[in-house]
Amino acid sequence: xxxxxxxxxxxxxxxxxxxxxxxxxxxxxxxxxxxxxxxxxxxxxxxxxxxxxxxxxxxxxxxxxxxxxxxxxxxxxxxxxxxxxxxxxxxxxxxxxxxxxxxxxxxxxxxxxxxxxxxxxxxxxxxxxxxxxxxxxxxxxxxxxxxxxxxxxxxxxxxxxxxxxxxxxxxxxxxxxxxxxxxxxxxxxxxxxxxxxxxxxxxxxxxxxxxxxxxxxxxxxxxxxxxxxxxxxxxxxxxxxxxxxxxxxxxxxxxxxxxxxxxxxxxxxxxxxxxxxxxxxxxxxxxxxxxxxxxxxxxxxxxxxxxxxxxxxxxxx
Amino acid sequence: xxxxxxxxxxxxxxxxxxxxxxxxxxxxxxxxxxxxxxxxxxxxxxxxxxxxxxxxxxxxxxxxxxxxxxxxxxxxxxxxxxxxxxxxxxxxxxxxxxxxxxxxxxxxxxxxxxxxxxxxxxxxxxxxxxxxxxxxxxxxxxxxxxxxxxxxxxxxxxxxxxxxxxxxxxxxxxxxxxxxxxxxxxxxxxxxxxxxxxxxxxxxxxxxxxxxxxxxxxxxxxxxxxxxxxxxxxxxxxxxxxxxxxxxxxxxxxxxxxxxxxxxxxxxxxxxxxxxxxxxxxxxxxxxxxxxxxxxxxxxxxxxxxxxxxxxxxxxxxxxxxxxxxxxxxxxxxxxxxxxxxxxxxxxxxxxxxxxxxxxxxxxxxxxxxxxxxxxxxxxxxxxxxxxxxxxxxxxxxxxxxxxxxxxxxxxxxxxxxxxxxxxxxxxxxxxxxxxx
Numbered sequence: 001x002x003x004x005x006x007x008x009x010x011x012x013x014x015x016x017x018x019x020x021x022x023x024x025x026x027x028x029x030x031x032x033x034x035x036x037x038x039x040x041x042x043x044x045x046x047x048x049x050x051x052x053x054x055x056x057x058x059x060x061x062x063x064x065x066x067x068x069x070x071x072x073x074x075x076x077x078x079x080x081x082x083x084x085x086x087x088x089x090x091x092x093x094x095x096x097x098x099x100x101x102x103x104x105x106x107x108x109x110x111x112x113x114x115x116x117x118x119x120x121x122x123x124x125x126x127x128x129x130x131x132x133x134x135x136x137x138x139x140x141x142x143x144x145x146x147x148x149x150x151x152x153x154x155x156x157x158x159x160x161x162x163x164x165x166x167x168x169x170x171x172x173x174x175x176x177x178x179x180x181x182x183x184x185x186x187x188x189x190x191x192x193x194x195x196x197x198x199x200x201x202x203x204x205x206x207x208x209x210x211x212x213x214x215x216x217x218x219x220x221x222x223x224x225x226x227x228x229x230x231x232x233x234x235x236x237x238x239x240x241x242x243x244x245x246x247x248x249x250x251x252x253x254x255x256x257x258x259x260x261x262x263x264x265x266x267x268x269x270x271x272x273x274x275x276x277x278x279x280x281x282x283x284x285x286x287x288x289x290x291x292x293x294x295x296x297x298x299x300x301x302x303x304x305x306x307x308x309x310x311x312x313x314x315x316x317x
Numbered sequence: 318x319x320x321x322x323x324x325x326x327x328x329x330x331x332x333x334x335x336x337x338x339x340x341x342x343x344x345x346x347x348x349x350x351x352x353x354x355x356x357x358x359x360x361x362x363x364x365x366x367x368x369x370x371x372x373x374x375x376x377x378x379x380x381x382x383x384x385x386x387x388x389x390x391x392x393x394x395x396x397x398x399x400x401x402x403x404x405x406x407x408x409x410x411x412x413x414x415x416x417x418x419x420x421x422x423x424x425x426x427x428x429x430x431x432x433x434x435x436x437x438x439x440x441x442x443x444x445x446x447x448x449x450x451x452x453x454x455x456x457x458x459x460x461x462x463x464x465x466x467x468x469x470x471x472x473x474x475x476x477x478x479x480x481x482x483x484x485x486x487x488x489x490x491x492x493x494x495x496x497x498x499x500x501x502x503x504x505x506x507x508x509x510x511x512x513x514x515x516x517x518x519x520x521x522x523x524x525x526x527x528x529x530x531x532x533x534x535x536x537x538x539x540x541x542x543x544x545x546x547x548x549x550x551x552x553x554x555x556x557x558x559x560x561x562x563x564x565x566x567x568x569x570x571x572x573x574x575x576x577x578x579x580x581x582x583x584x585x586x587x588x589x590x591x592x593x594x595x596x597x598x599x600x601x602x603x604x605x606x607x608x609x610x611x612x613x614x615x616x617x618x619x620x621x622x623x624x625x626x627x628x629x630x631x632x633x634x635x636x637x638x639x640x641x642x643x644x645x646x647x648x649x650x651x652x653x654x655x656x657x658x659x660x661x662x663x664x665x666x667x668x669x670x671x672x673x674x675x676x677x678x679x680x681x682x683x684x685x686x687x688x689x690x691x692x693x694x695x696x697x698x699x700x701x702x703x704x705x706x707x708x709x710x711x712x713x714x715x716x717x718x719x720x721x722x723x724x725x726x727x728x729x730x731x732x733x734x735x736x737x738x739x740x741x742x743x744x745x746x747x748x749x750x751x752x753x754x
Contacts, residue, residue, distance in 0.1 A: 065408075067412075152577040171576075173577055178728045263522075264521035264727060266724035267728070268728055281387070282383065283713040285713070
C-alpha cells in the first residue's frame with residue numbers, strides 16, 4: 001500500500017466490494033441526496049412539521065389541556081379576535097418601543113465602544129474582555145441582578161442616580177413606575193447586549209484597510225470627513241447585520257423582561273412574547289395562541305426579508 | 318469463584334430489595350413552603366406504619382401552578398398524590414386528572430362530616446357543593462394579617478394615635494381602621510429607621526394581586542354572581558361595593574406601602590415584615606407558625622388578626638385538598654396515605670407540626686383556640702372564607718383578573734369601575750368559549 005494515499009482513497013479501498021458495487025451505480029446527484037437527506041428529514045421533523053401543525057391549529061379552538069373537549073375548526077375567528085384586540089395592539093406597541101430603543105442605544109454605544117477599543121492602548125485586551133462579560137451571562141441572572149439594582153430602598157442604580165441628581169433614591173421606582181418601567185427593561189437589555197454589537201462593529205472596523213485612510217490623509221481629508229466617508233460606509237453592512245440579529249432576538253425577548261417586571265406594572269412591559277406564553281401555557285388557549293404565534297412569525301419573517309434585501313443593496317454598493 | 322458467586326448472589330438480593338422498595342415509594346407533589354416541611358416530618362409516621370416510602374416534589378409557589386398543571390395536563394406519572402390548589406378541583410375532576418374518592422371514602426368509613434364544611438365545599442367537591450369528592454381537605458388556609466405588637470404597644474405611639482383617631486392603637490376591626498393605622502405608621506421613624514404602614518399583595522405574574530384584592534372585595538360584600546351557578550356577573554362583580562373596595566385597595570397601596578413593592582406576594586410580604594420595614598402585612602395562615610417562631614420579629618413582638626370586615630366578614634380562601642392522581646401506577650399506596658392522613662390522631666399531629674388541619678376533631682377540641690396565638694383567628698376566618706372561581710377554566714379567569722387589577726391598582730390605568738367592567742367582559746368571553754353562557 002502506498003503511504004501517500006489520501007484519506008478518500010483509503011476509504012474507497014476499505015469499502016466492501018458488495019457495497020461499492022451498489023453505490024457505484026449511483027450518480028453524483030443521488031449521492032448528494034443521500035448525504036443531505038438526514039438533515040432534511042430532521043429539518044422537516046423539528047421545523048417544518050411543527051410550523052404546518054401550528055398553522056393548522058390556528059384555525060381551531062383546540063386546547064392542549066382539555067383533550068376531552070376535542071377541537072373544532074373556527075375559520076379565521078382566532079385571527080380576527082387577535083387583530084381586533086386592543087390589548088394585543090398594546091403588546092405590539094410595547095414590543096416596538098423596546099425594539100426601537102434597545103437597538104438605537106446598542107448601536108450607538110456599541111459602535112462608540114468599538115471605535116474606542118479599535119485604538120492601540122495598554123490594557124486593550126483586558127478592557128475588551130471586561131466589556132463583553134455581560135453578554136456571557138444568562139438573561140435570567142441578568143434580570144434578577146437588575147431587579148436588585150433597581151430596588152428603590154437598597155438598589156445601587158437609584159443611589160447612582162441620586163448621587164448625580166440629588167433626588168431621593170427612594171422617591172422613584174424603575175420597575176414599579178409606569179413611566180420608568182419601559183426604560184428599565186431597555187437599560188438592562190442595552191447593558192447586556194451592547195458588547196455583542198460592539199464585537200460586530202469591531203470586526204467591521206478592523207476589516208477596513210489602512211491604506212484607504214492613508215490615501216485620505218494624502219488628500220488632506222479631515223478626520224471628521226474620513227469618519228463619514230470611509231468608516232461609516234464600510235462598517236455599515238456590519239452594523240446592519242448587528243441590527244438584524246438584535247432585532248430578531250429582541251422581538252422574541254422573554255426571559256430578561258419576565259425576571260425584571262413580569263410584564264408589569266399592569267401591562268406596561270408586557271411584550272408580545274410574554275402574552276403569547278400566557279395564552280399558550282397558562283390559559284392553554286392553544287388554537288388562539290397558535291394564531292398569535294403565526295402572526296408574530298409572519299411579522300418577523302416579513303420585516304427580516306425586507307431588511308435583508310436592504311442589507312444586500314448596501315453590501316453591493 | 319465461590320466468593321464471586323456469593324457476591325453476585327448478594328448483589329441480586331440487594332438489587333431486588335431495592336426494586337421492591339422503589340416500587341412501594343410514592344411521590345407527593347405540593348408547593349415548597351413551611352407546611353410542606355411539616356408534612357415531610359409527619360409522613361415519616363406513615364412510612365413507619367405501612368413500609369411505604371414517601372418522596373416529595375415541592376415547587377416554589379410562583380411556579381407551582383405552571384409546573385404541576387403541565388404535569389397533570391400531560392398525563393405525567395411523577396405525582397401519585399397531589400396537594401393541588403383549591404381552584405384546580407374543577408379542572409382536576411372534569412379533565413380526569415383526579416380520582417373520584419366517594420367509593421373509597423365509603424369503603425374505608427371516611428366521612429366528610431368529620432371535616433369543616435367550608436373546607437369540604439372548597440377543597441373536595443365538584444360540581445361545587447355536590448357530594449362528589451375528588452380530594453380530602455388537607456391544609457386549611459386563608460389570607461389574614463400580622464402586625465408589630467411591640468410597636469403598637471409603645472406608650473408614645475399609643476398616645477399619639479389616640480389623640481389623632483380617638484381610639485386605642487390596636488389590631489383593626491374594619492378595613493378603614495386598618496388604613497388609618499397604616500397611614501399612621503407610614504414614613505414614621507422607629508428606632509432610627511423609616512418604616513411603612515403595610516405590605517399587601519401586588520404580584521402580577523401568578524395570582525398575588527387577585528388574592529389580596531379579593532379579601533377586600535369579600536369584606537365589602539362583593540360577589541362573583543348575582544345567583545350562584547348562573548354566571549350572571551353584571552351588577553355583582555362590578556357592584557358599587559366592589560368598586561368601592563377596589564378603590565380602597567388602591568388607596569391602601571398608594572398611601573401606605575413601602576417603595577418598591579410593586580410585585581409583592583408571599584415571600585416579599587415575609588421579607589418586608591421580618592426586615593422591620595412594615596407595621597402590618599397580609600399573608601396566608603400557613604406562614605404564621607414560622608413567623609411566630611422568628612427570633613427577630615416573633616414571640617411577643619408579633620400579633621395576628623383576621624382579615625377585617627367592612628360591610629361583612631369575609632376572607633380569601635387559601636389551602637388545598639389532597640388528591641390521588643389518576644395517571645399514577647400506585648393508586649393503592651396513594652389511597653393508603655389518604656386513609657392514614659384522615660385519622661384524627663394524625664390530624665392532631667399535623668396541626669402540632671405546623672400544618673392546618675381541617676378535621677373537626679382538631680378544630681372542635683377545647684384546647685385548639687389556645688394552642689396557638691393565631692388559632693382563634695383561623696377558626697374565625699374559616700367561617701367566612703370565599704374562594705376564586707374553581708371552574709376548569711380558572712387559569713384564564715385568574716389571568717384576566719390579574720391583568721385588570723394590576724392595570725388599575727399599580728399601573729394607574731383607568732378607574733375601578735372600568736377595571737371591573739372589563740373584567741366582566743373578559744370573563745364573559747371565557748364562559749362563552751366554555752359553552753356556559
